[in-house]
Amino acid sequence: MHTQWIHIDEKEIGNDASKEAIRRAGAVIRSGGLVAFPTETVYGLGGDALNAESSRRIYAAKGRPSDNPLIVHIADFSDLSEIVEQIPENAKILAAKFWPGPLTMILKKSDAVPSATTGGLSTVAVRFPNHPLALSFIREAGGYIAAPSANASGRPSPTEGRHVYEDLEGRIDMILDGGSVGIGLESTIVDLTADIPMILRPGYVTEEMLSGVLGEVHSDRTMFDVSDGVKPKAPGMKYKHYAPRGELSVVSGDSEKVIQYINDKIAAKKKEGCRVGVIGTSETIDRYLACVKKDIGSRSNEAEIAHNLYEILREFDDENVEYMYTEAFDTGGIGQAVMNRLLKAAGHRVINV
Numbered sequence: 001m002h003t004q005w006i007h008i009d010e011k012e013i014g015n016d017a018s019k020e021a022i023r024r025a026g027a028v029i030r031s032g033g034l035v036a037f038p039t040e041t042v043y044g045l046g047g048d049a050l051n052a053e054s055s056r057r058i059y060a061a062k063g064r065p066s067d068n069p070l071i072v073h074i075a076d077f078s079d080l081s082e083i084v085e086q087i088p089e090n091a092k093i094l095a096a097k098f099w100p101g102p103l104t105m106i107l108k109k110s111d112a113v114p115s116a117t118t119g120g121l122s123t124v125a126v127r128f129p130n131h132p133l134a135l136s137f138i139r140e141a142g143g144y145i146a147a148p149s150a151n152a153s154g155r156p157s158p159t160e161g162r163h164v165y166e167d168l169e170g171r172i173d174m175i176l177d178g179g180s181v182g183i184g185l186e187s188t189i190v191d192l193t194a195d196i197p198m199i200l201r202p203g204y205v206t207e208e209m210l211s212g213v214l215g216e217v218h219s220d221r222t223m224f225d226v227s228d229g230v231k232p233k234a235p236g237m238k239y240k241h242y243a244p245r246g247e248l249s250v251v252s253g254d255s256e257k258v259i260q261y262i263n264d265k266i267a268a269k270k271k272e273g274c275r276v277g278v279i280g281t282s283e284t285i286d287r288y289l290a291c292v293k294k295d296i297g298s299r300s301n302e303a304e305i306a307h308n309l310y311e312i313l314r315e316f317d318d319e320n321v322e323y324m325y326t327e328a329f330d331t332g333g334i335g336q337a338v339m340n341r342l343l344k345a346a347g348h349r350v351i352n353v
């Protein structure tokens, strides 16, 4: 299959060429094909959410296990009622506050949504993204786009059109490339089918932001701790996602001790002839002795750290790094989402110094 790779600059959205590209992308979806598109979080791999065959194609293109449900993306709040059994009061409150935006809600699904889209579950994940290209595309395609992140299964989520091309070229019909995404980590997922809303995946919309409008909110404890072998509630969170090819360890503790520990490890591994990489911050990166060093951004700018993480994990793969060490990050705000993704990438290998 030939994959059309179409670039649409932010400034070009709304001009005739971009309208024509989006019209063609919509036609691809309506005929059962697959189109990758940017959102404010990461790139999505879109298919018609109401067409079981399209969802099967998404799983095949990504190499994704078919019990891992897809998120349905909408572009108008009034479209929600078609795909859910009913809209609970707390969903209306969250939508008013956070949609369009990086928040996914789990609700009871209606019969309009095929079980191929929801991995056999009776619930559906719904998101109303905040990205002009995504919204025009979703509307043009009929209003309901099933989209997982547009990476090959097991790779970090794509934050640039070229990441999608690297992973899925020849496996999908089209890439709408809108350049670099804003946030860089996937949406927060909150399950509203439980008595008390439960966060299944942390993201830009934090627990504090949610409890600020809903009152009590719980978090799935497997997001940070898998030691007791409990199963995560979002099926996708059980897979070793975002995993770089080499072995990543998170080193946590006093900054000076962390630097010392990592430099000792680097020296030992280098002696063994291994390629070693390190993720540090703008404040610390010059202190490391690794051959491959990645500055993830300033500790004072968590948004920058979130935005750079996946790109860095991809670079490590490209540079054939065998062992990687990263500093730990605060678990408040978006830092919580950064740590959740890092822990998964590291297979929960954490060293406390």
Ligand code: TXA
Binding pocket: 039, 041, 042, 043, 044, 045, 068, 069, 070, 071, 104, 106, 118, 121, 123, 124, 125, 127, 129, 147, 148, 149, 150, 185, 186, 187, 188, 189, 200, 233, 234, 235, 236, 237
């Ligand atoms: O930011 C995002 O959410 C991106 C962009 C493209 O919108 N999408 C994304 O999709 O991250 P994906 O498929 O990579 O992750 C979806 C997660 C998986 O962990 C999946 O198991 C969970 O959502 N999920 C989907 N439907 C669910 C359901 N009904 N109940 C529980 N978890 C669900």
Ligand code: MG
Binding pocket: 148, 149, 157
């Ligand atoms: Mg994903």
